[in-house]
Amino acid sequence: MKIGLMGGGQLGLMMIEAAHKIGLSVTVFADNRSCPAFRICDDFIESSFTDLDALSKFREQCEVFTVETENIPISALKYISEKKTVCPNGEAIRITQNRINEKEFANSLTIPTVPFIEITTSNIRNIDSYFFPGILKTARFGYDGKGQVHVGEKNELLNIVKDLTNSKYILEKKVPLDTELSIIIVRDKDGNIASYPLAENRHENGILVESVMPANVSVDVHKLAFTYGERIVKKLDYVGVLTVEFFLSDGNLLLNEMAPRPHNSGHQTINASVTSQFEQQARICAGLPIGDTTLKYDVRLENVLGDLWFSNNNCQPREPNWEKLTGGVKILKLYGKGEPRLGRKMGHLITLVRER
Ligand code: ADP
Numbered sequence: 001m002k003i004g005l006m007g008g009g010q011l012g013l014m015m016i017e018a019a020h021k022i023g024l025s026v027t028v029f030a031d032n033r034s035c036p037a038f039r040i041c042d043d044f045i046e047s048s049f050t051d052l053d054a055l056s057k058f059r060e061q062c063e064v065f066t067v068e069t070e071n072i073p074i075s076a077l078k079y080i081s082e083k084k085t086v087c088p089n090g091e092a093i094r095i096t097q098n099r100i101n102e103k104e105f106a107n108s109l110t111i112p113t114v115p116f117i118e119i120t121t122s123n124i125r126n127i128d129s130y131f132f133p134g135i136l137k138t139a140r141f142g143y144d145g146k147g148q149v150h151v152g153e154k155n156e157l158l159n160i161v162k163d164l165t166n167s168k169y170i171l172e173k174k175v176p177l178d179t180e181l182s183i184i185i186v187r188d189k190d191g192n193i194a195s196y197p198l199a200e201n202r203h204e205n206g207i208l209v210e211s212v213m214p215a216n217v218s219v220d221v222h223k224l225a226f227t228y229g230e231r232i233v234k235k236l237d238y239v240g241v242l243t244v245e246f247f248l249s250d251g252n253l254l255l256n257e258m259a260p261r262p263h264n265s266g267h268q269t270i271n272a273s274v275t276s277q278f279e280q281q282a283r284i285c286a287g288l289p290i291g292d293t294t295l296k297y298d299v300r301l302e303n304v305l306g307d308l309w310f311s312n313n314n315c316q317p318r319e320p321n322w323e324k325l326t327g328g329v330k331i332l333k334l335y336g337k338g339e340p341r342l343g344r345k346m347g348h349l350i351t352l353v354r355e356r
């Protein structure tokens with residue numbers, strides 16, 4: 001079976017590795033050959049998601065389709081789903097593309113979020129002080145803390161938001177964080193559901209730097225995260241891997257965001273679980289049963305950021321000092337990105353902490 005994968009980043013790379021492991025092949029559709037997935041995919045279509053000729057060729061070539069990023073235009077997803085299955089479905093992906101939709105959707109399922117408000121031309125001068133200090137975010141396309149500004153009080157907003165015609169913005173109240181958590185839920189086409197243990201995530205400057213699995217939180221929090229995840233996948237008739245990120249704030253579990261795909265906080269599952277998050281995505285696409293999600297090790301992930309190549313100066317990158325790798329206990333994965341940049345995810349390190 002051939003899977004059509006939209007997007008070519010590191011998540012795509014690892015999804016292809018998992019698909020190959022179980023004998024499936026993958027055609028990647030992406031706009032640029034210098035992406036991690038290009039090197040190992042079985043076929044590559046280089047074009048834009050608005051190119052109907054290329055999309056048509058792609059649609060004919062593969063039996064089933066999936067995404068490695070939520071930022072695939074809905075028009076392309078619709079076009080493909082006219083003839084073939086896309087997992088997860090376009091509506092699920094549409095919701096996760098926009099922070100406002102995502103949070104409204106969560107609240108409609110009585111899943112709490114931070115207090116938030118969409119900024120519009122009519123309300124921008126009269127935002128309730130309750131939302132300050134807050135974090136102003138672009139509703140779409142933000143990642144690794146990009147597209148976010150901390151706003152102390154009302155007047156700052158007017159200085160920052162200059163143009164409301166082309167972009168949508170959300171203002172979120174800044175909440176105290178006990179910790180951050182994420183759960184990876186898997187649902188197959190027959191409605192069977194499984195999940196990995198909750199991961200506990202540490203961010204610096206909005207970028208995930210470390211994730212441990214399982215999270216060191218109460219059984220009640222683990223159960224509640226699963227209950228919320230289950231509620232979401234059922235409501236969306238979701239088929240595939242879904243990640244839900246949470247804040248634990250003053251003991252309350254709040255949904256932060258969702259990703260309709262495997263997630264950085266789940267890379268541990270490659271080395272520590274019976275079946276990895278990526279293999280689950282490939283299996284579900286191929287109509288195979290969900291794999292065993294048992295965690296064999298307590299495990300820690302550290303991201304390898306481009307900053308490591310610039311540790312002595314900020315101008316010329318050079319091969320990093322790999323002192324973190326000494327001792328032989330860490331598993332290194334590099335994504336094969338051509339150029340290190342500050343804040344860019346270049347790879348990750350896994351430590352198997354303890355056998356369970
Ligand atoms: P991204 O899409 O860039 O991951 P997030 O909304 O997850 O965006 O924000 C990145 C990080 O910033 C979060 O993981 C958290 O550490 C911090 N953060 C974001 N929103 C809030 C908030 N409302 N209150 C407190 N911290 C926040």
Ligand code: MG
Nearest residue numbers: 144245256257
């Ligand atoms: Mg996030």
